[in-house]
Amino acid sequence: xxxFQDFKIKKQLQNAxxxxxxxxxTPIQEASYSTIMGGSDFVGIAQTGTGKTMAYLLPILxxxxxxxxxxxxxxxxxxxxxxxxxxxEQIEKLTPYLSVRALGVYGGSNNINRQKRAVAEGQDIIVxxxxxxxxxxxxNVLRLKAIKKLVIDEVDVMLDFGYKTQLRHIFExxxxxxxxxxxxxxxxSYVDQLMDDFLxxxxxxxxxxxxxxxxxxxxxxxAVPNFYTKVNLLNHLLQDKEELNKVLIFxxxxxxxxxxxxxxDFEDEISVIHSSKEQNHRTKSIDKFESGTSRILIATDVIxxxxxxxxxxxxxSFETPFYPExxxxxxxxxxxxxxxxRSILFYGEKENDLKAAIESLMNYQIPQNEFPExxxxxxxxxxxxxxxxxxxxxxxxxxxxxxxxxxxxxxxxKNSKQKNKVKSYEKTLKRKYKKPQKRGDKIxxxxxxxxxx
Numbered sequence: 001x002x003x004f005q006d007f008k009i010k011k012q013l014q015n016a017x018x019x020x021x022x023x024x025x026t027p028i029q030e031a032s033y034s035t036i037m038g039g040s041d042f043v044g045i046a047q048t049g050t051g052k053t054m055a056y057l058l059p060i061l062x063x064x065x066x067x068x069x070x071x072x073x074x075x076x077x078x079x080x081x082x083x084x085x086x087x088x089e090q091i092e093k094l095t096p097y098l099s100v101r102a103l104g105v106y107g108g109s110n111n112i113n114r115q116k117r118a119v120a121e122g123q124d125i126i127v128x129x130x131x132x133x134x135x136x137x138x139x140n141v142l143r144l145k146a147i148k149k150l151v152i153d154e155v156d157v158m159l160d161f162g163y164k165t166q167l168r169h170i171f172e173x174x175x176x177x178x179x180x181x182x183x184x185x186x187x188x189s190y191v192d193q194l195m196d197d198f199l200x201x202x203x204x205x206x207x208x209x210x211x212x213x214x215x216x217x218x219x220x221x222x223a224v225p226n227f228y229t230k231v232n233l234l235n236h237l238l239q240d241k242e243e244l245n246k247v248l249i250f251x252x253x254x255x256x257x258x259x260x261x262x263x264x265d266f267e268d269e270i271s272v273i274h275s276s277k278e279q280n281h282r283t284k285s286i287d288k289f290e291s292g293t294s295r296i297l298i299a300t301d302v303i304x305x306x307x308x309x310x311x312x313x314x315x316x317s318f319e320t321p322f323y324p325e326x327x328x329x330x331x332x333x334x335x336x337x338x339x340x341x342r343s344i345l346f347y348g349e350k351e352n353d354l355k356a357a358i359e360s361l362m363n364y365q366i367p368q369n370e371f372p373e374x375x376x377x378x379x380x381x382x383x384x385x386x387x388x389x390x391x392x393x394x395x396x397x398x399x400x401x402x403x404x405x406x407x408x409x410x411x412x413x414k415n416s417k418q419k420n421k422v423k424s425y426e427k428t429l430k431r432k433y434k435k436p437q438k439r440g441d442k443i444x445x446x447x448x449x450x451x452x453x
Contacts, residue, residue: 216335
C-alpha cells in the first residue's frame with residue numbers, strides 16, 4: 001500500500017498530515033491525486049466516508065502557490081451549510097504551516113454583509129453553497145474570473161436538490177479555461193448530463209459502487225404499519241443504551257422530524273436538525289451529538305451529506321427514503337474507520353416498493369426482524385397517513401344543473417362574448433404602432449438561444 005510520502009507532497013502539507021495522524025491514503029485519494037495534479041478534468045465516484053474531501057484538497061493545496069491577489073483561484077461548491085463548514089475545517093487542518101486564505105459562504109443566520117467584507121479582504125479558496133455564492137457574484141463582490149479550479153462536491157445531491165439553475169448561472173461567470181473536479185457518491189443521469197455538457201475529456205475513477213453494502217455494517221429491517229407504531233418500536237429499541245449509544249435517525253421531512261422529537265420518550269437525549277432550523281441551532285445540535293451530550297440526533301436527508309461524525313453506533317431510517325441511493329448515504333454514517341456499525345430500516349406497506357428498489361440497487365436482501373410482541377401496534381394515523389375522503393355532497397353540488405329563477409335572461413350576443421384579456425402597456429403600443437416604441441424593446445424581444453450549462 002502506498003503512503004502519503006509517495007505523493008511527494010511539500011513539507012508543510014506533509015507535516016499537517018502527520019499531525020492529523022494519517023499514514024496511508026484511501027483508495028479514492030490514491031486514485032485522484034496524480035490525475036488532479038496533472039490538470040485533467042476529474043470525476044470521482046466513491047461512497048460516503050471514503051475520504052473524498054481530502055482526495056481533492058490535497059492536490060489543490062499542493063498546487064496552490066502563495067499569492068496576495070484579491071480574487072479567489074479555487075471555488076468549491078457544496079449542497080449544504082454543514083458540508084461547507086466541514087470542508088473549511090478540513091482546509092484549516094491541512095494548512096497550519098501554509099499561508100492559505102479560505103472562506104465558507106452560505107445562507108441562514110450567517111450575515112451576508114459580513115461575508116461580503118470577508119470576500120473583499122481577499123481569499124484564495126471560496127467554499128460555498130450555490131445560492132449564496134451566486135448572490136455574492138450578483139452583488140459584484142465575488143469575482144470569479146481568476147478561478148483556476150472548480151470543485152463540485154456531492155454533485156448528485158446538488159442536482160437532486162434543485163441547484164441546477166444556480167450552477168448554470170455560476171458557470172457563466174467562470175473562465176472557460178479551468179480545471180473541473182466532480183465528486184459524487186452515485187452516478188445518476190443528471191451527473192452524466194453535467195459531465196457531457198461542460199467537462200472536457202474527464203478522467204473518471206469509480207472506487208466502490210454506491211449500491212454495494214458496506215461489510216462493516218449489520219443491516220436489519222422491520223415491517224411497521226404507521227407513524228405511531230414506529231414511535232412505539234423506536235422507544236422499545238432505544239432502551240438499549242449500551243448498544244444504541246450514538247443513534248442517528250433519518251426522516252423524510254421537517255414536519256416528521258419535529259413531530260418525532262416531540263413524541264419520543266427520550267426528550268432530554270434528543271437533538272434535531274433540518275433546513276428550517278437556524279444555523280446556530282444546527283451547529284449546537286451536531287456538537288452535542290458529537291460530544292455525547294445528546295445520544296440521539298434526528299435529521300432529514302437534506303443535511304445528511306454534511307454530517308461527518310465518528311463512532312455512530314446505529315443509523316435508523318424511520319422512513320424509507322424515496323431515492324434508494326439516499327439509503328446508502330444514510331448507512332454510510334456508521335461503520336466508519338474500521339468500526340462496526342448497525343443500520344435499521346422501518347418500512348410500511350406503502351414503502352414496500354421503495355425497500356425493493358434499495359435491495360435491487362445493493363443486490364442484497366435486507367434481513368427482516370420479527371416485530372416485538374411487547375410493542376403496541378397503534379391504529380392512530382397522522383394527517384400525512386390519512387387518505388382524504390371524497391365529499392359526495394360537494395361532488396353532487398358541482399355536477400348538478402343550476403336552477404335559474406324568473407329574472408334570469410340570456411345575455412345579448414355582444415355581452416356573451418368572452419372578455420378579452422387585459423393587454424400590457426407595451427403590447428398595446430406595439431399593436432397600435434406596429435413597431436417598438438423604445439430602443440430597449442428590440443433587445444428585450446430578441447429570442448436568445450438557451451445555453452447549455
